[in-house]
Amino acid sequence: MSAAAATPSRTAPLLPMLVRQTYAEFIKLFRVPAFSTTSIVLPSMFYAFIGLGQAKQLMGRSGVTFGEYFLASMALYGVANVMVLGFGISLANERGQKQDLLMQSTPLRAPVYFVAKTLSALAIALLALIALSLLAYFAGGAHLTSSQWMTLFARSMICAIPFVGLGFALGYIAGPNSAPAVTNLIYLPTAFASGLFFPLALLPVFLQNLAPYLPLYRGANLVWDSVGAPTSGGSLSQDWLYMGVYTIAFFALALWAYRRDQSRKFN
Amino acid sequence: MTTAAVELIGASKRYGEVQALTGVSFRIDPGEVVAMLGPNGAGKTTSISLMLGTRRPTSGHVRLFGLDPKDVRARSRIGVMLQESGVPGMLRVDEIVDLFRSYYPAPLSTTDAIRMAGLEQKTRSLVKDLSGGQRQRLYLALAVCGNPDTLFLDEPTVGMDVEGRRRFIEEIGELAAKGRTVLLTTHYLEEADQLARRVIVIDRGRLIADSTPAAIKARVAGRRIAFSMSTQPDPSQFTGLPLTSTQLEDHNVRLLTNEPESVLRELFRRGIDMQQLEVVGADLEEAFLAMTHGAEES
Numbered sequence: 001m002s003a004a005a006a007t008p009s010r011t012a013p014l015l016p017m018l019v020r021q022t023y024a025e026f027i028k029l030f031r032v033p034a035f036s037t038t039s040i041v042l043p044s045m046f047y048a049f050i051g052l053g054q055a056k057q058l059m060g061r062s063g064v065t066f067g068e069y070f071l072a073s074m075a076l077y078g079v080a081n082v083m084v085l086g087f088g089i090s091l092a093n094e095r096g097q098k099q100d101l102l103m104q105s106t107p108l109r110a111p112v113y114f115v116a117k118t119l120s121a122l123a124i125a126l127l128a129l130i131a132l133s134l135l136a137y138f139a140g141g142a143h144l145t146s147s148q149w150m151t152l153f154a155r156s157m158i159c160a161i162p163f164v165g166l167g168f169a170l171g172y173i174a175g176p177n178s179a180p181a182v183t184n185l186i187y188l189p190t191a192f193a194s195g196l197f198f199p200l201a202l203l204p205v206f207l208q209n210l211a212p213y214l215p216l217y218r219g220a221n222l223v224w225d226s227v228g229a230p231t232s233g234g235s236l237s238q239d240w241l242y243m244g245v246y247t248i249a250f251f252a253l254a255l256w257a258y259r260r261d262q263s264r265k266f267n
Numbered sequence: 268m269t270t271a272a273v274e275l276i277g278a279s280k281r282y283g284e285v286q287a288l289t290g291v292s293f294r295i296d297p298g299e300v301v302a303m304l305g306p307n308g309a310g311k312t313t314s315i316s317l318m319l320g321t322r323r324p325t326s327g328h329v330r331l332f333g334l335d336p337k338d339v340r341a342r343s344r345i346g347v348m349l350q351e352s353g354v355p356g357m358l359r360v361d362e363i364v365d366l367f368r369s370y371y372p373a374p375l376s377t378t379d380a381i382r383m384a385g386l387e388q389k390t391r392s393l394v395k396d397l398s399g400g401q402r403q404r405l406y407l408a409l410a411v412c413g414n415p416d417t418l419f420l421d422e423p424t425v426g427m428d429v430e431g432r433r434r435f436i437e438e439i440g441e442l443a444a445k446g447r448t449v450l451l452t453t454h455y456l457e458e459a460d461q462l463a464r465r466v467i468v469i470d471r472g473r474l475i476a477d478s479t480p481a482a483i484k485a486r487v488a489g490r491r492i493a494f495s496m497s498t499q500p501d502p503s504q505f506t507g508l509p510l511t512s513t514q515l516e517d518h519n520v521r522l523l524t525n526e527p528e529s530v531l532r533e534l535f536r537r538g539i540d541m542q543q544l545e546v547v548g549a550d551l552e553e554a555f556l557a558m559t560h561g562a563e564e565s
Contacts, residue, residue: 010372011343020369024358031357097353102409105319105349105419107342107370266321 011107021108021116026123029086039085040128043078044135047071050197055140064229067140071132072223073196075156078128080216083163084170084187085180086121091171092179095261104266118164125160129153144227151226159219162243165250172257190216200232218242270333272297272417272448273318278327280313280472287313288472290327295450297416300443302459303452304483305469311452312350314469315421318450319347332416343372346410348403348420356395360386360405363394364412371413383442384408385434399426407435411442418442420451424458436461456483490527490548492534494541495519508533 030036047070055067094100103113133149136142144152167183174182191197193207194216200208211217218239221231231239271294280288288310295301305311316322317329320336331341354363361377368374375383381390384407389397397405403426410418420439424432439462443449453459459466460480468476468483476483489511495518505513505522508530512523524530527546534541 011339012370012372017369020366024355024362024366027362028355028357094353094355097356098351099353099355101321102347102349102352102354102406104321105342105345105347106367106413107339109339267323 014109014112017108018112018116021112022119025116025120029090029120029124032090035085035090036124039078039082039124040131042081043074043128043132046077046197047074047132047135047140051136052140055142059229062228062230064227065141067136068142068144068227069224069229071136071140071142072152072227072229073220074132075129075152076159076216076219076223077191077196078132079125079156079160080163080191080219081187082121082125082128083160083167084183085167086124087117087164087167088170088174088183089179091117091168092174092176095172096176100265114168121164121167122157122160125157129156142227148227152223155219155222155226159222159243162215162219162247162250165247165254168254169250169257172254172261190214193217194220196220215243215246218246269297271295271330272299272332273450274328274330274333275314275317276328276330278314278317278324278329280310280317280322281325286472288317288324291469291472291474292327293467293474293477295448297448298446299465300449300463301451301465301467302463302480303450303467303469304454304456304459305452306454309469310472311469312421313472315349315419315450315452319345319419343370343413344416346413346415346418348406348410348418348423350421350425352406354394354402354405354409356393358394359391360394360397360408361390363405364408367409368412371415373414375412375414377412380408380412383411383438385438400428400431403427403431403435407438415447417448418450420449422452422454424453424455432458456480459483489523489525490546492522492524492527492530492544492546493520494544496540497542498540504537504539 029039051067051070051074055065055070057066058064059066059069133142170179170183170186193203194211194214195203196216200211200217203211212234221234221239222236222243225231225236273295275291275293278288278291279286291310291314303311303314313322317324318331318336320329320331320338320342329336331338332344334341336342358366360381364377364380368377368380374380381387384404386401386404386408389401389405394402394405403423407420407423410420418439423439424435427435436458439449439451443462449462451458451462463480466476466478466480466483467474476486497518499518500515500520502513502515505520508522508524509526510522510524510530512521514521522530531546
């Protein structure tokens with residue numbers, strides 16, 4: 001029997017597996033128009049409705065136009081939207097169809113699956129960001145310096161990370177039928193309360209008091225700052241700190257939800 | 268002694284209050300083709316889940332190639348078709364086969380895997396557009412694409428028509444002829460008979476038989492005598508008869524026996540009033556019922 005351990009057992013290399021899985025996850029998302037269209041087009045549509053009409057208006061004494069300021073708002077909104085919806089709803093659906101059952105009995109590693117899902121959602125987010133930027137540049141007259149563009153893109157994508165965790169958590173907590181409702185119920189009001197659609201000063205006072213504790217508000221400060229718009233209250237390092245804490249909290253929640261789901265189904 | 272492809276040692280599984288499997292032991296050697304038979308809810312799927320490591324036994328041990336079934340090295344050598352598992356509908360057949368190939372160290376080519384499953388006509392179709400039978404074929408393609416040593420097929424012919432089932436059985440037979448180990452679960456005794464030289468019967472979580480298809484058939488080859496009576500049947504009317512099972516429901520009587528002639532002779536002699544009398548071959552569900560009753564008595 002000792003020969004058992006000596007049996008030549010090989011496993012597949014991880015990098016090609018990750019590449020294949022990422023590609024598959026990307027086309028899975030991309031081919032669902034309900035997801036890809038809303039994710040890629042929605043931020044641009046909001047920009048056209050709300051931002052274009054007053055794009056040239058200056059924001060206070062900063063020299064930043066509303067078109068530039070709202071570009072940053074919608075960049076964050078769009079990126080986080082993909083993460084929450086992309087993960088939340090697609091994961092809940094996959095669990096509902098028992099896709100995890102077959103996956104579990106293949107040699108696919110769980111981390112490869114999660115990294116692939118993250119990368120594919122980031123790719124969709126990047127497409128949304130590019131579409132929005134083209135619109136803002138050509139129609140909204142948002143003329144940022146190249147370093148501002150780079151900072152905006154980099155910060156938007158970094159701010160996606162805590163929402164990856166939130167999306168995973170929702171995907172494992174919500175059922176396939178309730179996932180769209182739950183994610184929208186959480187995400188849309190939070191985006192409003194964080195001042196992404198209307199400046200905070202126009203919102204009720206209790207929301208103004210609540211905003212500093214919301215991750216989207218902290219992310220908004222980071223992207224507003226990247227286009228040179230003034231941010232309200234606190235310092236950038238405080239905003240980064242909040243984002244870090246939210247990242248840890250959301251991933252911890254996601255891990256808990258994942259383990260709970262696994263122990264129910266695969267124990 | 269070679270390492271068993273699959274080995275269960277006193278494996279039990281309990282889901283909350285439900286005892287799904289009780290002390291099941293058997294080993295399957297490389298190259299064997301084994302059919303696992305049993306009625307619905309007997310514990311076939313639970314047994315498979317334990318062998319695949321997707322479920323942990325409550326007690327006892329399960330080994331795949333001498334390894335923990337959760338071990339990636341063990342999983343890299345198996346292919347699996349599962350009941351009720353889903354696959355992403357928005358991928359094309361060739362895309363999902365390509366994806367699954369990347370999980371295994373020495374896969375077949377995508378074309379070969381699709382051809383073996385008989386899905387050449389549907390290579391570029393989206394998975395969501397496949398019919399039930401085509402979907403089963405896709406699952407077969409996904410099971411074989413890693414070029415596995417051992418195949419686990421849980422109710423592989425469910426949802427197929429007669430012709431599809433016949434072709435499918437032929438293909439599994441070819442895989443077995445190439446030296447692959449195959450474990451399949453099925454409802455159909457004739458499927459087990461065509462493919463396997465060994466049949467394991469599970470009922471109510473217990474292993475009740477492990478032998479050749481011929482021996483199993485001899486044990487379960489029974490006849491069902493069914494009739495209705497104008498009066499309420501009384502169990503005492505059927506005592507002392509060579510029956511393997513007696514079911515009385517309202518005015519209906521269903522008897523299972525291996526000696527239908529002598530049972531009928533005795534029923535007539537006792538003057539039991541029989542209407543709508545039928546004598547037919549027992550179906551598998553009834554045969555299992557008879558077998559388990561036999562097991563309880565012995």
